[in-house]
Amino acid sequence: MLRVVHQQGTVTAAAEALHLTPSAVSHHVRELARELKVPLLEPQGRGVRLTPAGRLLVDHADALLARWEEARADLESYRAGMAGPLRIGGFNTAISGLIAPAAGRLRHSHPDLQVQVRECDSEESVDLLMAGKVDLAVVEPVEGGPPPDDARFEQSPLLEEPHIMLVPADHPLARAASVRLQDAAAEDWIVADPGTCDHAQRVRMLCAAAGFSPRIAHAAVQWPAIWALVANGLGVSLVPRLAEGPEGQAVVRVPVSSENLPMRRILTCVRRGSRRNPLIDLGIRALEEAVRDHRSRDDWPRSA
Structure with a gap:
């Protein structure tokens, strides 16, 4: 208490x-x-x-x-078999891109293991870890989050994820092999309002580092909404590689060139001392396998 x-x-x-x-x-x-x-x-x-x-x-x-x-x-090492539960928390794109594939893989390889997934932002994931309500969290470093040397947690790098420019299919940048952020400086942008999500602040910071302030014409938080606005020619956006939108939308994801490639660090976080738990170790290894699957895809920027 x-x-x-x-x-x-x-x-x-x-x-x-x-x-x-x-x-x-x-x-x-x-x-x-x-x-x-x-x-x-x-x-x-x-x-x-x-x-x-x-x-x-x-x-x-x-x-x-x-x-x-x-x-x-x-x-736990003395227990026979691999029974659950293994409770994993993570933010939206971490679930869709990493946690869900890892949980599906574990369901087939260890049918007696009960994997329970909970969507929550990084700050809430840390609180749930502290309360013992999740065993493993997939987080990104955020303001107010635990520092790397926090005595309560063990944090390990999982993925450095590139951001990708999202443009309408008929946009001139859609034909480019890669773009620089400043190539879209004069475009209308689709970005969430300040304070609504960590991604909104990150996009503004990355654009500022590239030398311009984006002209934000439309505000949206959910990825399907951003996809729809871009597909209908209302602007461009910068999205993490793990973000997915509805299939069939007239959008193109263009890699950002390596000279100013914006990256997002994703970490695993567990209570200090619990990393040796075989169930948690199994979950982390399944997440690492999901990372390897993503990196093998053709549209993952090789310059990263």
């Missing part, structure tokens, strides 16, 4: 995350402070923060939980 209070910043938010009442959380933290004979929380504005003693205790808790995950992983 103390770790969740530290993470959420208020007792009320921690109680909501733990599905408890605020009074129950306050009671347990007070009992812990009384048992340890040190104050653990102190006021900060409208919320609370950990005292130095509280932060020290959380550091030790992270180490203890990592050892507990290692113990669970070792015990």
Whole structure:
């Protein structure tokens, strides 16, 4: 509870995350402070923060939980067969491009393994990992996410994914073998509104790095909507390679040239110590196989 209070910043938010009442959380933290004979929380504005003693205790808790995950992983190795469940969380394009193919592969190779997939953004995936509600998360580095050296997690690179320019089929850029972002500087763009998704901010940052601010004519978040707007000649967009739209749309995906190739890093994230769990290891290896399948496709930019 103390770790969740530290993470959420208020007792009320921690109680909501733990599905408890605020009074129950306050009671347990007070009992812990009384048992340890040190104050653990102190006021900060409208919320609370950990005292130095509280932060020290959380550091030790992270180490203890990592050892507990290692113990669970070792015990799992003694289980006969490969029974589930294996709970995997990930964002939209990670599910469609990587997690779903990996889960399908596991279903055929290990029919007794129960793979459960949950769609959630990267920040929520980390929260679910902390709460023990998922075992493996596929995430991208986002503002507010855990740093690489976070003691609570083990994060490993899974894929550096290129972005691809999406243009109408009759657009002049559709005939190019590759394009630069600045080649579309004068075009109308289709990008989600700021604050609606991480991809919206990324597109603006990549265009700024290429030396221009995109003229955003239409706002859309879902990939089918973006595909439809581009197919009807209303603008261009920059999409991650794993993004998929409806088949039959009059769009062309053009690789962005290597001189300013925009990449997105995708990571696997697990609770520290749990990587040795054979079920989690099996899930990660299935994801890595899905990555190899994607990279073997003809339309994946070779310059990456």
